[in-house]
Amino acid sequence: MRIAILAHEQFPDRAKTAVGVLRYGDQEVVAVLDRDSAGTTVGDHLPDVDADDVPVVEGVEDAPAFDALVIGIAPIGGGFDESWRSDVRGAIEQGADVVSGLHYFLENDAEFRNLADEHGVELRDVRKPPDDLTVADGVARDLDCEIVLTVGTDCSTGKMTTTLELVEAAREAGLDAGFVPTGQTGIVIAGWGVPIDRTISDFTNGAVERMLVERADEHDYLFVEGQGSIFHPAYSAVTCGILHGAMPDHLVLCHEAGREAIHGYESFSIPDPGRVADRYLDLAENVAPAELLGGALNTYELDDDEADAAIEAYEESIGVPAVDPVRDGAEELIEQL
């Protein structure tokens, strides 16, 4: 499938979905739309992605032919920016589907709905959970498959990236590994999945469990993308539901070097990572005991020497091996399995 990715004014640093699809997706990316960087290539911005010949363009009319337009940015609040309307309209008129992880549902937008019907294309709002979710049966631990879950000291500590790097490293090591996405970016990348943060709280554990039950027969290892943090004042319900719905055998704790407080909730400090890990293990214990496989440290802001020192300190705190999966890959963690 050929896709174009919309990332106006935010590519690449504030375009998490766009970069995730470029780095880990199976789709063929033909262009990135960013009016601020038109004329460059993706390779200019992301040297580690094999995309030197993928152009950054002003709008859909400048992109090579594609089958789907992916909304590659997720602004705070998840709203739709009206400056994107002409590109979405243009994509539909070219006969392309539109894939969006926004809270704002494209299929509830009358103009897009009518235009999509007229051109016979699909509007895929991946943030809309299935409407037949139900309560968990408590069976994930009985599945014939080892389950690894990424958990975090906060939001945006690299859980999705770490999970995808773990899958990549597991496959390179010859393991039969599958990725279980739980957020809109992961779902866009994987092409399937339930947006756990949009499920009804009574069914949150059950929605995670259902994804695992569906995929357990296909793989020996499933790597589940975690969300939020068990100590996050706003999102802990989501985190707890994933932990108990997934019943992971192994946890990987994700942290950002130097972060000392919950992002956007600065009066809430983050405890020592070793203590956070213990709390996750405690919370898992009475439902389905887990062990800490390793740590993933986001050292994006540090130089190499600082990063090495930060990883060493992090390993000391949590008592298991740690890596920065973006710098180093996740092989070292897979070796622990």
Next chain:
Amino acid sequence: MRIAILAHEQFPDRAKTAVGVLRYGDQEVVAVLDRDSAGTTVGDHLPDVDADDVPVVEGVEDAPAFDALVIGIAPIGGGFDESWRSDVRGAIEQGADVVSGLHYFLENDAEFRNLADEHGVELRDVRKPPDDLTVADGVARDLDCEIVLTVGTDCSTGKMTTTLELVEAAREAGLDAGFVPTGQTGIVIAGWGVPIDRTISDFTNGAVERMLVERADEHDYLFVEGQGSIFHPAYSAVTCGILHGAMPDHLVLCHEAGREAIHGYESFSIPDPGRVADRYLDLAENVAPAELLGGALNTYELDDDEADAAIEAYEESIGVPAVDPVRDGAEELIEQL
């Protein structure tokens, strides 16, 4: 407001909502509908409720005049039993509102919707959360009000009843106390509230916080009804969201004497209550530290001597005073405040 309560074939033992409204509601109950016990009175079944003259009747046509019909039973799954249809129809035709905590929304039932429009009455589906919920700001701890939350070792351990008994005891002790309901029964009893188990998981903490922000100015003490258990394989997301959204100063741990496994999930054992309490305190600590005020033990299945012994053992396990609030009231816990 005069109400009739529908509880066919389940009054009183399996009619939690009906009994809750009878015991704690401010409404005037004119009749209970139960075709299995027609001809008796409420007092025959519930000697502790002042309702000797409230008849149990076969159907709405036999009930004295009322302003609203309350669906007083909540079957597993929350479905609508077709044998209730004639009573709901009859109530609407008499000009009465209908209040329901079912998962099945009456206002989506075409017959009821049309009939309600025709007769100008309201269908109140209390299990439908407001559609403008959002993420928590993390401010409950800053409110000028002490917050007490009931938590449990499992579902159905008496959290709602304990919370209502705490409010009653606090008021009798001269404290300015308010009740914050989080489930359909509590909402029917209180006449307001958000059904937390039906909120989108991203907004679960926020929905609890919003109720507290709304009520904090009106009371010195707010008693929040808890849900589920932090170790429940299916409902832990709801429990965690309430704990971190409410940021309680004090917890009261509710347990049923003799229960050793999660109800309906018998392969999941319940740890020693003292350990459960510690885990709740641990989980609260890094968001907003709480202390354990006391315990509430459901001793319904025991005789007086057994109940006394069970409460003593429970106190020993959790290290703070405990009561069976249905037998003894909750004064002893309020004294701890």
